[in-house]
Amino acid sequence: MKKRFILFILMLFALCDARATHIVGGQLFITQNQDSYYNYNMGLTMYFDALNGNPGAEDQVVTIYVFRKRDNMAIGWLEAPKIERKSVNYANPLCGISTLQTWQITYSTALHLTPTDFDDPQGYYMVWDRCCRNGTITNIQAPGDAGSLFYLEFPPLFKNNANFKNSSPVFPEIKGDYACVNSPFLFNFGGTDADGDSLVYSLITPMQGYSDKSNPSAPGRGSSNYPRLTWINGITVDNMIPGPDPLKVNRSTGMLSVTPGAVGLYVFAVQVDEYRKGVKIGSLTRDFQLKVVDCPKMDPPKLLFKPKGSSTYYNENQIITVKKGDPNCFEVMVTDPTVNQIVAVDGRAVNNSKNYFTVLPAQFTTKVPNDTLKFQICLEECFVTYDNRPIKIELVAQDGSCPFPLYDTLNIYIRRENSGNNPPAVSTSLGSDYVHVSAGAPVTFTVYGKDPDKDNLALSGRGQDFNMTDVGMDFKAVTGTANVEQKFTWVPPCNAKKGDTLAVDFKVEDMRCEGNPMPVARPVYFIVDESPNNPPAVKTSLPIPEITYQIGSASGIVFDVLASDPDTNTIVLTAAGRGFDMKGAGMIFEAKSGVKSVTSPYAWNPECALLEGQPEQTFLIDFVTQDKSCAAATDTTTVKVTIKDNGSAPFPEFPNVITPNGDGKNDCFEFQGLPADNCEDRFKDITIFNRWGKQVYYSELRPNDWCPDKISGGYYYFVVQYTKRSYKGGLTVLK
Structure with a gap:
């Protein structure tokens, strides 16, 4: 990279000569540190075979190289030290197998990047090239001799005369689970983006790079077409893990799915493309391996429920009615064919935000084959149904099968009568539930909610088959205790047609039971009449x-x-x-x-x-x-x-004698009679001279009068100039 970048990276470059068959997978990352001088973290997350890998191949520092994408020119390199090593976990820890143990190792360093040094419009990429992969991989040729190259593209850091902020996607910790032959398997390989960019996933052949056994940590090279792994016969990118349903990836979520057909250790890679406003700005590759084993056949548990007084088991087309005074608890059974199997039972109310019931006990261990165990479902006071609406309880029984638990689901629909909570009431300030309205004429009234038990209330409104805000109705939801009220206002829009009827349900809900309110609604019908109008x-x-x-x-x-x-x-x-x-x-x-x-x-x-x-x-x-x-x-x-235009008036007759003696008679030379300006001829100036030609008065502004009280008597002459004509005359001053 440019000199300024080099100053902020570690310059100690140490090549590890240890030959290794250890690399399981991983990916590079670059993340922005907001408001920090060391404004970026760059590094690598690598998965290391803890059983078959050479311990000497576990690098303490990795060297990552950066290139300009336009011409593959080397920009620089950095060394990232190891900051963390931890074991990859299993979704079900009891299902771990002795031939599958993996370390997750993270290398990272903080550094300062000057955005204007990274302003090439086509962006940049970083690579880490290392040999060798796990020697027991099934689907590639000479796996122990195959290198591993991780690749990440990132956009310019300075774009359109401004800093361009971006971080690469972040991925959750990989779970080290394995798949079973001929059994469907799901594996979440998706990530999230801190900048809100869209991520698109696709399967690709993993990159091999230029490192080999003789030079396992070769310096990175720039390339637009890195070497890739060589599949064994019959394997392509479309069936990297072959079977009845070969490996696939969901383009939007990154969820991997496969039903493998044979045991083995399979390497694969996913390319993650990053889009902002429909434009691709980055890309990275993620490598990993999936172990497929021949699992013993496991059978799921089975949930059974026989309603009280019934000789047959419950089916999901029934509704169970619990009346006032009936017991609050009922019994459900679970059976599992496996001995010493832990079976956990959980439940939720699907159409309530709170369950208001308990499962007792919630976990069992089978003692004999097809052991049948009983547990209680106990309903709480707030487990109540309104308006004949049953509550759906979803029960899930899950066992400890490997690699993933097997489960059974039972849905029970229960209608339970109210036991003591009085319903609220809703009313309006209108005289009727039918309101005649005219387009453009405002409508206003008040809606009230009241509860006899003084419970908390929520008052709201909803249009029947239309959105209230779409037609300009204003009614904000409000809450309160015992009594609530809210104002409704509406100016019917101009497209409201005569004869139209709009219905709004004003609903008050008793909120005594959070998540299971008791609703009461009252409709108001708005009938549109013809809209009269007088002209302005x-x-x-x-x-x-x-x-x-x-x-x-x-x-x-x-x-x-x-x-x-x-x-x-x-x-x-x-x-x-x-x-x-x-x-x-x-x-x-x-x-x-x-x-x-x-x-x-x-x-x-x-x-x-x-x-x-x-x-x-x-x-x-x-x-x-x-x-x-x-x-x-x-x-x-x-x-x-x-x-x-007012035309050109003639110059007036000017006096030829004035007597400025202060008697108020003929004291001044008057100019009020000068012609008014017009569009063609305008006043320019007036000048008065004495008889020796010395200027004694001058004005470019139209003057009022000239009253010479401080000059001597004698003969004077004057010049009045307009833009197109002038007037000259004489004047005697007598004192």
Whole structure:
């Protein structure tokens, strides 16, 4: 790997020269350590033959090599020390066989990987190559000389300009069970993914790699096509464990299934592909071996139940009725043909979240062949059925057969009468259970639950053959003690048709017995009537819907738009220009909504560019209001606005003498009479000079008056400039 990566791995590289026939299987892993400087763990889980393997081949450190997938270029290597060794367990520990003992050995190291150093879009892969496999394997050629290569692909750690977080799948501890000839066998080989990625499983031929007896720990090589094991004649990837039902894997769960046809030790491999949002981002191989033995034939136990007063055994089409005053316990039998066999009995209530019954005793040991043993099923107070609904008790008797226990199941249906708990009651604030509604018109009422025993209650609602939330009904479940209530609200949707009837069951449950509530329901029927609707109206504050406006006028165009609706519907007020964009033209108007009435102001200061060189332009603006009822109605009013240029007025007659002596008469040179601006000609500036040409006054803003109280009398002249014309004149100041 790149230099920065090398700095954070162990550099001691020790090759083990011990020849070994020890490898049972395993897989590589890479997991992310969130919020840690040493942000990844990389390592190997390996299964080691504890009986036939050479103890000297149990490595203390394994060397894992990393390559870039695009071109198989070596990126680096790391050494992972052994951190754990433990024995592989059996599902039934009493079934262990002397020829099958396996160690699970884990090698792992924490290290720092800089994500930007691993940014190749095609990703990377890591391998561990070691010889040799278990020499007693049945389905491959020269098993003691065959190497074992574990392989794992992982995505770039930096992708789309961001760190890409990912960990390889995690697998539970393998159980070291064996299979029996001609008996179905299931083996869970599936895992989970911390990132929520999807895992897809497929069977593959195990990889052999490049290591051999002479070089059992050869340095890893990059490759797109690693060597694989050579099957014996008649074996392919489709029947790695041959038999009536050869080895298969469930693509979604990783569950292995097989009915083997002959004894032996069979190696196999599963490829686990990792997908995120439908895109494959990683892959790894898992190797393992399954031992098949010739097991003695075992027979399962048998459950028997003879109801009280019956001369025949119970069948699952019957319902047992337990009345008030009847005994709470009844007797069930179990028989098993094997002597000294431990038989355990367990049970559950299938349609209750709590059992409310006991099995006494729950475990037996047979003394003679076909020994028949008796046990009691005792019902508790809360084992009660309501509305004639029986409770299904599922009893399971399981023995100690190897490699997996054999079992028998008996389902007993029991209807037991209530003994003392009074039912709750449900009611509403409505005068009737039938409610007439109209599309768009709100419906509101209260639902009540009450219990005479003051037990805990749960109140809920459910539509008959429909989902309440799908049609907009709002009724949240609520709990309480003795009394509960909740508000129901609904605005029938616009697609509710006249004559439709929707039924909602409001249910209150007595929760005295957790997991077995006593329910009481009351239906309310909603009958949809025709939906009446009066149209809304829209108007403006203008006396007439026409405006003529000269550009440059100080006030601009301002008026209000008012919308109203005689019903209580929500209305929306909008505006649109006919053939033009209102906002682009500089018009200001905000769409609004409300109930009953809405007001929104309109404002516009037209600019000359809107004339497009013409003396005048006309704009039509449609103001529209629409109600939001199911029978939607609209109204429109149109305002016509004509804008004009005000034309060029002549310059006024300016005075030629002023007397600024403070008497209030003719003290100032007045400019209020200057022509107003228009689109073609606008005020630019005004300048006043004395008789020697010195500037005594200047303004680029349209002035009010010039009152020269601090200058001497004499002759002055002035220049008024517009963009297209100017005016020059003289002025005598007398003091």
